[in-house]
Amino acid sequence: MYAITGITGQVGGALARTLLAAGQPVRAVVRDAGKARQWTERGCEIATAAMDDADALTAAFEGAEGVFILPPSEFDPAPGFPEARAVIDAVANAIERAQPRKVVCLSTIGAQATQTNLLTQRTLMEAALSKLTIPVAFLRPAWFMENFAWDVERARTDGVIDSFLLPLDKPVPMIATADVGRVAAGLLQQQWEGLRIVELEAAQRISPDDAAAAFAKVLGRPVKARAVPRETWATLFASQGMKDPQPRIRMLDGFNEGWIEFDGDRADIVKGEVQLETVLRGLVRKAA
Numbered sequence: 001m002y003a004i005t006g007i008t009g010q011v012g013g014a015l016a017r018t019l020l021a022a023g024q025p026v027r028a029v030v031r032d033a034g035k036a037r038q039w040t041e042r043g044c045e046i047a048t049a050a051m052d053d054a055d056a057l058t059a060a061f062e063g064a065e066g067v068f069i070l071p072p073s074e075f076d077p078a079p080g081f082p083e084a085r086a087v088i089d090a091v092a093n094a095i096e097r098a099q100p101r102k103v104v105c106l107s108t109i110g111a112q113a114t115q116t117n118l119l120t121q122r123t124l125m126e127a128a129l130s131k132l133t134i135p136v137a138f139l140r141p142a143w144f145m146e147n148f149a150w151d152v153e154r155a156r157t158d159g160v161i162d163s164f165l166l167p168l169d170k171p172v173p174m175i176a177t178a179d180v181g182r183v184a185a186g187l188l189q190q191q192w193e194g195l196r197i198v199e200l201e202a203a204q205r206i207s208p209d210d211a212a213a214a215f216a217k218v219l220g221r222p223v224k225a226r227a228v229p230r231e232t233w234a235t236l237f238a239s240q241g242m243k244d245p246q247p248r249i250r251m252l253d254g255f256n257e258g259w260i261e262f263d264g265d266r267a268d269i270v271k272g273e274v275q276l277e278t279v280l281r282g283l284v285r286k287a288a
Contacts, residue, residue, distance in 0.1 A: 001025040002188055003061050003100070005051065006070025007044075008035055010146060011106060014181025015068060016044070019188070029060045052086040057094035064100040066188040071106065071125055075118070076242045084121035092128045104187045105129055106180070107138040109173060109199065110260030117250035119260065130195055137187050137196040140267065141180045142173035143255070145202075145279040148211060152280075152287045155215040155223045163208035164233070164252045168225045171205030172255060173262065176279050179272030197267040206276055218280045 002019055006012035007028045016026050020042055028039040029047045036046050049056035051072055061067050069091055074083045095103055108122040129136050143165075151161040165172055183200055206214075208225035216223040228236070233252070237245035254260030262269070 001027055001045070001064055003027040003029055003047065003064040003067045004070075005029045005049075005060075005068060006072075006106070007039060009070065010177040011180045011184070012068070012070050014178045015184045015188075016042075016181075018182050018185035020044075022185070022189070024189070027060065027064065029057070052090045054090040054093040054097075057090055058097045061094055061098035061100050064098070066102045066104065067095065067098075067100045068184060068188060069103060069105040069125075069129075071121065074121060075248070076244065077118070077121065077247060079244070081121055081124060084124055088125050088128045091125070092132070095129070095132055095134070099134065102135040102137070102188070102192075103129065103132065104137045104139060104184055106184070107140045109140050109142050109201075109262055110254055111138065111140055112263045112266075113254060113259055115250060115254065115259060116247070117254050117260070118247040119251055119254075120247070135192050135194060135196075137192070137198055139180070139184055139187065140197060140199045140262070142175040142199075142201040142262075144180075145174050145176045145206075145274075145276055146283065148215075148280060149283045149287070151211075151215070152283050155212075156219055156221075156284070156287075159221055159223050160226050161208065161212055161215060161223060162228050163211075163225050164228050165208050166227055166230070166256050168208045168227055170256075171207045171210070173201040174206045174276070175201050175272045176274035176276075179274050182273075183270055197263070198270055199262045199264065199267040200270045200272060201262070202272045202274070202276070211276065211280075214276050214280050218277060218284055 007016050027045040030036045033048045047060035049060045108119050111122045212223045212225040234245050
């Protein structure tokens with residue numbers, strides 16, 4: 001049996017569907033059992049646990065062949081990442097007590113970076129779970145293609161996508177969440193010893209200009225990428241309600257300056273199968 005956290009999201013859902021299609025038993029670990037109806041109907045066992053509740057997570061992980069950890073993302077963290085640290089402490093404690101046979105944890109590209117930024121939450125998780133005595137794999141995906149969901153309306157109505165990834169012609173590693181779920185499912189069904197790092201990106205890197213061209217093809221109208229000036233970011237993010245925009249700004253700087261990248265020397269490299277156009281078509285249909 002495989003215990004899956006984050007099953008109500010895109011990655012966790014894709015992972016669970018892949019396991020179920022392979023005939024594998026799944027335990028859906030959810031905060032709210034009322035939101036797990038579709039997984040009950042698919043034959044999943046349900047366990048209720050918040051990600052910062054070590055006792056509930058221990059019960060959810062007990063007897064598992066493998067556990068998938070999808071840490072919740074805090075997009076406006078307090079200084080020092082206390083929200084992430086509470087989850088990390090609970091998850092590590094629960095895994096140590098429950099002793100599943102293996103763990104796959106969703107991390108991120110750039111988790112090895114030493115500069116503090118929004119993705120440092122994943123760096124901290126990796127540091128904690130690396131101390132476990134059971135096999136652990138960190139799956140480090142690239143920038144999610146599904147982030148372009150924020151651009152669908154502007155692309156459709158104004159023919160513009162605003163980009164924080166700069167310059168506009170610079171290719172960036174990206175990946176579809178369906179590929180992340182598929183690869184995670186494969187990892188859970190493998191056997192290994194010790195610590196693994198698996199890095200995942202699409203077959204080709206994608207620039208903002210490439211994304212605009214893909215939108216144009218999907219929408220059947222001209223679409224251009226437009227740079228959001230770096231000097232406006234702090235004011236813009238604050239106007240959107242962020243208390244401290246700096247971690248997000250530093251993350252974007254990391255992509256643009258090149259220090260948020262893959263660590264290929266220590267990792268297995270996997271290429272995704274889903275193309276950006278396929279993802280965009282799905283996003284446009286969903287927004288219709």
